[in-house]
Amino acid sequence: PSYGDLGLAQMTGATDARRLFSTNQVVPGMFTRQAWEGQVQKAIAEVVASRREEIDWVLSDGRQPIAEAVSPAVLKARLTERYFTDFAGAWLNFLNSVRWNKGHNLSDTIDQLTVMADVRQSPLIALMNTLAYQGETGQPGQGLSDSLVKSARNLFQQPNRPVTDLTPDPNSGPPSPLDNTFGPLLTLMGKNRGQTLMTADRTLSLQTYLTRVTRIRLKLQQIANTDDPQERMQVLAQTVFQGKSVDLTDTQSYGSLMAASLGAEWNGFGQSVFVQPLMQAWQTVLHPSAASINAQWQASVVADWQAAFNGRYPFVDEQDEASLPVLGQFIQADTGRIEQFLHSQLGGVLHKEGNHWVVDEEGSQGLHVNPAFLTAINQLSELSDVLLTNGGQGMRFELRAKPVRDVAETDLTIDGQRLRYFNQMESWQRLRWPGESDNPGVVLTWTSVNTGARVFGDYPGEWGLLRWLEQAQVKAQEGGRYRLRFMAPDGLPLTWDLRTAQGKGPLVLLGLKGFRLPTQIFSDKGE
Incomplete structure (x- = not known):
């Protein structure tokens, strides 16, 4: 037969x-x-x-x-x-x-x-x-x-x-x-x-x-x-975003466990019949509400961020500078405006592992978190860890000048803290940024064996350190150290070693050059 x-x-x-x-x-x-x-x-x-x-x-x-x-x-x-x-x-x-x-x-x-x-x-x-x-x-x-x-x-x-x-x-x-x-x-x-x-x-x-x-x-x-299904869906979506609808996410978790229990060789089938139906159900509710979350983010955080920092250094290459205390109000861990928003509005979608924000796959219910947004908040989180330690504002680090052939002397001043080196024994010098000087900024002069002292750069202002670091060629060393090399007009490489107390130290500031805070948390693709 x-x-x-x-x-x-x-x-x-x-x-x-x-x-x-x-x-x-x-x-x-x-x-x-x-x-x-x-x-x-x-x-x-x-x-x-x-x-x-x-x-x-x-x-x-x-x-x-x-x-x-x-x-x-x-x-x-x-x-x-x-x-x-x-x-x-x-x-x-x-x-x-x-x-x-x-x-x-x-x-x-x-x-x-x-x-x-x-x-x-x-x-x-x-x-x-x-x-x-x-x-x-x-x-x-x-x-x-x-x-x-x-x-x-x-x-x-x-x-x-x-x-x-x-x-x-x-x-x-x-x-x-x-x-x-x-x-x-x-x-x-x-x-x-x-x-x-x-x-x-x-x-x-x-x-x-x-x-x-x-x-x-x-x-x-x-x-x-109901009379207004759209409004009810937004209320329900908000509880999911905030991580308060445990029964809803538990149901999707159960479907995922069902699919996983079948084993890897059944993966396609398990996803189609046990995961996708519930994911689609929540996407039906959450996708329209994602636009609402984006709007809240723009109104609560992005608008004030732009008002404070648009047209100001280091976000653009201008003389006007952004206020460090105001930046701290945005990026402070837990109590800063950005993290307050994330904790209160997106506790079910994002969570922090160490100083790193990650997407909760169950809480996000298949919504696409804008990769540019995730990258940005993690960059600011790293900056906060370095800049805002122990409740204060500022960072500590150490510099050590290196002898360079044909360089007789270097004279570096960072916010009133002076590092003068004329080929004596190398030593580390502790520095703080911002310093306590009434005239913040960075000035670097060098003297070669053939000429008198010349100015490499004068960078006034609170962000003078970053303006100076922008000129450096940076190479990572072992043990949390970095080699900084500044090429003088006469071709001499003025060199320092940097030793940080945490992370990249002041080098983390370089990430703020041209930084834009994304306006979309949820999107089809990154900005």
């Missing part, structure tokens, strides 16, 4: 799979339970019987006993293993090609979740029942006829029985050759007999997942039935 290929429509019976997911792939007919029980099993038996007859003939001819490696039992085991390896591969290829059909709006999402969890018309439940049936192929002790008798008995005894069945089947039995592949899925349905699957998480179940899906659907339905 010929066994037809199985597509998604055949696997989901009377339900409409197109409402939830789709694929153009099929499972070849020869890799089905019907083919195994109706033809393949018999074909293998015939090959083995033929092999046995051949062996009997050899033995009757007086030859030596054949090696065990080519005995009928070994041949049967090899052919069976090969078939079920290909069987499992065919099903995995098909299932990992299944893709969730995205809805376009809140109404579509509610309809999909309704159908998905409806025990009488759910394509997902129908598909899972098909997989449970096919996954038991080759299980010793139950043939196709036994299964048909059982199905008929169930049908006649329960005339109102739904088209699908979620009832656990705890009956233990011999392991199936497909247990390694289908075992985790059978476990989710309460049907796994395999006692060797120690990694299976028996606290997860399809029934519990669908119950949680129903809760989400009811919550969305309540929103849709």
Whole structure:
């Protein structure tokens, strides 16, 4: 007999799979339970019987006993293993090609979740029942006829029985050759007999997942039935962004655990049927609200940032300088305006690991956090750690002048702190920035063996240190040290070693050159 290929429509019976997911792939007919029980099993038996007859003939001819490696039992085991390896591969290829059909709006999402969890018309439940049936192929002790008798008995005894069945089947039995592949899925349905699957998480179940899906659907339905669904969605989204809707994120976490429990080889299928539906549901709610968060960020932080720093050094190359105390008000860890906003409005989307902000994948619910935004706040966080330590404002570091051929003397003053070097023994000198001078700034002069003292640069103002560092060639050394080289007009490399107390020390200031605070937290792509 010929066994037809199985597509998604055949696997989901009377339900409409197109409402939830789709694929153009099929499972070849020869890799089905019907083919195994109706033809393949018999074909293998015939090959083995033929092999046995051949062996009997050899033995009757007086030859030596054949090696065990080519005995009928070994041949049967090899052919069976090969078939079920290909069987499992065919099903995995098909299932990992299944893709969730995205809805376009809140109404579509509610309809999909309704159908998905409806025990009488759910394509997902129908598909899972098909997989449970096919996954038991080759299980010793139950043939196709036994299964048909059982199905008929169930049908006649329960005339109102739904088209699908979620009832656990705890009956233990011999392991199936497909247990390694289908075992985790059978476990989710309460049907796994395999006692060797120690990694299976028996606290997860399809029934519990669908119950949680129903809760989400009811919550969305309540929103849709209000006079102002958009406003209600924004309120709900705000609780998610703030990390207060634990039950909502827990539901998506449960779906992710379901997908993960199937193992890496089921990844595509697990993502499509257990992760994407809930991710889409929350994206339906959160995407419209992302624009609202962007607007709040612009009004609460960005507008004042631009008013304070636009047209000022170091953000642009101008003489007018930005105020350090005002910068501190924005970037101070925990209490600064930026981090206050992040903690209060985005506690469920971003969290801090050390001094580094990272995206919480569950809290972000699939929303795209602007990479430029993430880079910017981490840059400011690093600056805050160096500049605003122990509640004060400023940083400490050390410089050590290096002898240079043909340079007789260098004279460097940073905010009134003088480093004069004329080729004596090298030594470290502690410095603080900003210094306490009434006339802040940096002045550097050098004297070569052939000329008198000349001015390399005069950089007045609170940001004089940064203006001077801009001229340097910087090379990292071991032990938190950096080599600073300034090329004088006569070609002499005026050189200092920098030793920092934390991070890059004053070199972190270089990141502020041309810095722009992004206006978008959520976006399709970085600014």
